[in-house]
Amino acid sequence: MIQKKDNVEANNQKFTLSSKNNAKKTTSKNKKKNLAEIKMAIKTPKDNQTKKSSEIGFLNNKKNDAEIAREKYSMNIKSEKQKQDEISGKKEMNFQDAKTHSKGIVAILLVFVLSVFSIGSVIVAGNLSNTTTISANVNNTRIVQAKLSSLGYYDKEIDGIYDKDTIDAIKNYQADKNLAVTGSLDSATTTALGVTDNAQANSDLYLLAKLIYSEARGEIYQGQVAVGAVVLNRVADAGFPNTLQGVIYQPWAFTALHDGQFSLEPNTTAYNAAQDAMNGWDPTYGCLYYYNPKTATSSWIFSRTIAVTIGNHVFCY
Amino acid sequence: MRKTRTFVAVIVALLVFSGVLAAGWIGSNNQANLYAGRLENTYQKSFSELVTNINSIEITMSKALISVDNEKKQQLYQNINQLCTLCGTNLGNLPVNHKSIVETTKFINQLGGFSYYLSQKLKNNQSMTDADNNSINELYNWCVYVQGVINEYANNQDGSFNILNNANFNDTSTGFEEMFSNTSATGVEFPTLIYDGPFSDSIKNKAVKGLEDFEITEDEAKQLLQKAFADYNIKNLTYTGMTEGTFLSYNLTFETTHRTYYANITKKGGLLLNVSSYGTQGTDVLKLKDAETEAELFAHNLGFTDMKSVWGTILDGVAYVNLVPIINNVMIYPDMIKVKVTLDTGSIIGWEATSYAYNHDNRDDFNFEITEANARNMVSPELSILSIKKCIIPQEYGEEQLCYEYKCTYNNYTYYVYISGKTGIEIDTLRVVKTYAGDLLQ
Secondary structure, three states: OHHHHHHHHHHHHHHHHHHHHHHHHHHHHHHHHHHHHHHHOOOOOOHHHHHHHHHHOHHHHHHHHHHHHHHHHHHHHHHHHHOOOOOHHHHHHHHHHHHHHHHHHHHHHHHHHHHHHHHHHHHHHHHHOOOOOOOHHHHHHHHHHHHHHHOOOOOOOOOOOOOHHHHHHHHHHHHHOOOOOOOOOOHHHHHHHOOOOOHHHHHHHHHHHHHHHHHHOOOOHHHHHHHHHHHHHHHHOOOOOOOHHHHHOOOOOOHHHOOOHHHOOOOHHHHHHHHHHHOOOOOOOOOOEEEOOOOOOOHHHHOOOEEEEEOOEEEEO | OHHHHHHHHHHHHHHHHHHHHHHHHHHHHHHHHHHHHHHHHHHHHHHHHHHHHHHHHHHHHHHHHHOOOHHHHHHHHHHHHHHHHHHHHHHHHOOOOHHHHHHHHHHHHHHHHHHHHHHHHHHOOOOOOHHHHHHHHHHHHHHHHHHHHHHHHHHOOOOOOOHHHHOOOOOOOOHHHHHHHHHOOOOOOOOOOOOOOOOOHHHHOOOOOOOOOOEOOHHHHHHHHHHHOHHHOOEEEEEEEEEOOOOOEEEEEEEOOOEEEEEEEEOEOOOEEEEEEEEOOOOOOOOHHHHHHHHHHHHHHOOOOOEEEEEEEEEOOEEEEEEEEEEOOEEEHHHOEEEEEEOOOOOEEEEEOHHHHHHOOOOOOOOOOOOHHHHHOOOOOOOEEEEEEEEEEEOOOOOEEEEEEEEEEEOOEEEEEEEEOOOOOEEEEEEEEEEOOEEEEO
16 A cells, blocks of 8 residues: 555656646747747737736736737738738748748648547557456555544545545544554554455455446445345356356446446445445345346347336346 | 648648558557457357366266265265356356356356255265256256257367357357357256255245235335334435335335435335435444444334344444344344444434345244253364354255354454254354454354
């Protein structure tokens, strides 16, 4: 977990630094651009406003850039119409303008192409690498947060993230209990909190919570418990794999495992629903299937015996 | 001239765009092919192992059928059970539509469960009955058929055989899917397997004994809920439909200041079967003992006057309390009702009485044929006994056992050892496992 924290902090630091650098670059670039444009621009009543605005800040500068560009463009058109028969030097100037214009189009298109490609690559890479990693630490931290919350030490969201608020809460708890104030979940702290690690039990709960969250997070609480119960009913049924992992990862069994939603981290509601299902709560009383009648297309699923409708899901045998 | 240059620039940009797009597509396609190849390898491994394992099952079954030595038979049935577990894992890994594979999976699991039951029976020096022999013969015929279909398919494939290309959720007519559909089309009726083992049909068709013989109306269900939650200032009590199936029940929902509740009340017998809720709660004020008292009071108000708390654990500011009836100093574990109580105000936020609905009965056999002193001899002297209680425990496959319960410690672990009050043999041992999610019994 300390490793994780270090990574988070390092990433945050990196993000902050790069953001600052970007802002710095953008600001200096804008300043130069503004100066050049201000120099080039023919004096208009708006000049004073532009100057004032350029001093206000980066966001306003962006707006003013657009205004300046519009003015510059209309001015160029005017000057072309008024001075068609003027000397070639002037025409050369117009040619230079046109050349600059073409380069601009090419540059814009290139930026566009690269942006599309980058976004596309990110999407493709995202889809391809949409594998699921199981981290019991997220679950363990979440449970410790919940424990600290119920004891009055932690009042932030129970999200499983080992962040500063969590560390502060652990430190406060450690101080009150006369433990070494480290902010880390050492064995003395977990023992004092009354929690010890059991990888299998936590992994099962985490896996079920993930399935519930990815399949039914929009459903009412009872509907989420019901989805968890269906998974556990399948484990006990001869027609399905015999382990929780086998049932959840069975190919084609759950849509969320195929469209990538399974990689989402579950929230507290999903955890509670998973816990209830594992403790024997089953609002479906033994159902093995569920579907949304508005979206289901399989004629086979419609042939199953319906037991109950909870929220948007029909539960059946 | 200017237009021409602009046109050229646009064309160049489009060409660049197409080139970059093509390069990107080739790159991502290569990567996709790489992943597809790796995935295909795992599918091929599973299918290949499936063929090997199903062949091994058939051979082992045929040996068991002709063996007359009980010890050898026991060993063979144990092997079949293990091979079925492996086969089940192979089946579960293959990208096949559930409806195509469900019967084959059921066959494998039940064969494994039944083999386990037979191996245990033979291990306890019991003989196989005629019914056992008939069932195993029918299962063997199924096995031969399934083996034939899978082998035929496997033998007809050449080097281009690709499982991933055949995997299509919306199309069950692909060769691979079709092969699995065929494995369940034996034309022979699958035997109904009633045995004390995993996946027995007797578990699925379990009788409901705990519901009284009268029916209640929707209004009476609402009244029952209002009475149960009389102190909760409930509002918006609404009937939302019926749950069909094993327990025909009224679905009701209501709200309190901080929570939304969902409840099921059986039509037959008017039993509060299930309550779940979701909402907010404050800081813990109560202890587990207080929560247990709240749970018992709630049960007593509903007429469960002999219910006592026998187990409790705390998770996320909620106490999970298990209540069981205690009759003649015997704890009736099969009639267990589970209750969730918040530690801020002691509110009941969950209730689960399915076990009670299935198992509750007027039991009258509390006759312990083994004395506690004799039963204690079966508990390892290495264990330190903390408490001794009498109980009835549910067995995994529907049976019940009258037992002595010994709560013990050993090497800083807590154990519950159950010794039969009828035969004196050790029935079960559970260990308390402390987890982030509370204390569990395993």
